[in-house]
Amino acid sequence: MARRPTIKDVAEAAGVSVSTVDRALNGRMTVREDTLRKIAEAAHRVGYHARGLFDHRLVxxxxxxxxxxxxxxxxxxxxxxxxxxxxxxxxxxxxxxxTADIRFAGSQSPEEFAEILRGMGRRCDAVAAIAVNHRALDQVVEELKGLDVPTFSLLNDFAQGIRRNYIGLNNMKVGRQAAWMITQTSHVPGKLAVFVGGNRWHGHDLREVGFRAYTRENAPAFTVLDTLVNLETRQLTYEATLDLLTRHPDLRGIYVAGGGMEGAIAALRETRAPGEVALVVNEVTAESRAALLDGYLRMIISTPLAELCDDVVALMVKAQSGDDGTIGQHFLDPRIILPEIA
Known part of the structure; x- marks a missing residue:
């Protein structure tokens, strides 16, 4: 009959003392989590009969x-x-x-964002949000900070100087990348258009600034028209794009810095041949990928969502561990999607 494994066997397999295994088994004294994990894994390897207790202690x-x-x-x-x-x-x-407590804002109202964040602050250990720039949000983030609930801004850097970290793309560089692609691939100079969601999205403003700065410095033969606000809606972008194409026959490129890209894609499909107007948008969806493959999009600048989520959760965990962390910006490298790799 095979010998039944003992705590001595577990200790040898885990590389710890028998007394440490005994403490972990009986819970009489605190055992470090990493040590407890090694003991639990060793107990499973040797087939120790009470290995379930180690798993319970680990949980x-x-x-x-x-x-x-x-x-x-x-x-x-x-x-x-x-x-x-x-x-x-x-x-x-x-x-x-x-536990991930995820809420969707039904509008872009600062008051709604503030209400959602305030509610989360009462039940969550840390919060992260895509939200507009507004003093109402600054006030709420300050309140949460006073409750030791750190706030992280995602994609759009709101509550600067109050929030813990910004996690997202370098929006100034994103705008410059869009301008580079349009001006480098449009061989005849002309006019360029930029859509932003609204003046409460600081990230969109930075993308516009980057777009204009690159064009002014490196492609002065192109003219950037007055910025258009689309409230990130498909219909407004569609109507404004049709108007642009009618009023500016020499329109060479369009950059949609926020949402609403579907409207620009639809307008170009209706009125222009593929590639006639260079269109650059942000984020990969079924519609933007199809437009890229059909030649109506020149490039997609995409946020690496998996990396962003891993990083923000890691920063949240770190903030809860007692590490004050660094208040600053955590930039991710965008994914550049071209027709050949779509």
Whole structure:
């Protein structure tokens, strides 16, 4: 009959003392989480009969954390993908028992963002949000800071100097990349158009500034028209694009710095041949990928959602560990999607 494994066998397999295994088994004294994990793994390897108790102790040692996230436009593909990546990133952490509390803002109203964030601050250990720049948000983030609930801004850097970190793209560089692609691939100079969501999206403003700066410095033969505000809606972008194409026959390129790209794609499909007007947008969806393959899009500048979600969750965990962290910006490298790799 085979000998039944003992705690001595577990200790040898884990590389710790028998007394440490005994403490882990009986819970009489605290055992470090990494040591407890080694013991639990060793218990499974040697077939120790009480290995389930080590697993239970390990679960007890892992802190519970609730992380809140505020996103936009629940029905849009990009934000559905965003939600899925957040849930994956939280579930993948082995150092916490994490819960992702995800809410979608129904509008771009500062008051709605403030209400959602304030509510999350009462039940979450940290929050991260895509939100507009507004003093009402500054006030809420200050309140949450006073409650030891750190706030992280995603994609658009709101509450600067108050929030813990910004995680997203370098929006100034994104605008310059868009301008580079349009001016370098449009062989005849002409006019260029830029759409932004509105004056409360600081990230869009930075993209516009980058776009104009690159064009002014490196492609002065092109003229950038007055910026158009589309409120990130398909219909406004569609109507404004049709108007642009009618009033400016020499329109060579369009950059949609925020949402609403579907309207520009639809207008170009109706009125222009593929590639006649260089269009650059942000984020990969089924519609933008199809337009890229059909020649109506020149380039997509995409946020690496998996990396972003992994990083923001890691920063949230770090903030809960007692590390004050660095208040600053955490830039990610965008994915550049071209027709040949779409």
């Amino acid at each position: 007890e040692a892992v802190p519970e954390r609730c992380f809140g996230f505020v996103l936009l436009k629940e029905k849009q593909e990009f934000y559905r993908n965003f939600r899925r990546e957040i849930e994956r990133a939280v579930a993948a952490r082995t150092d916490i028992r994490g």
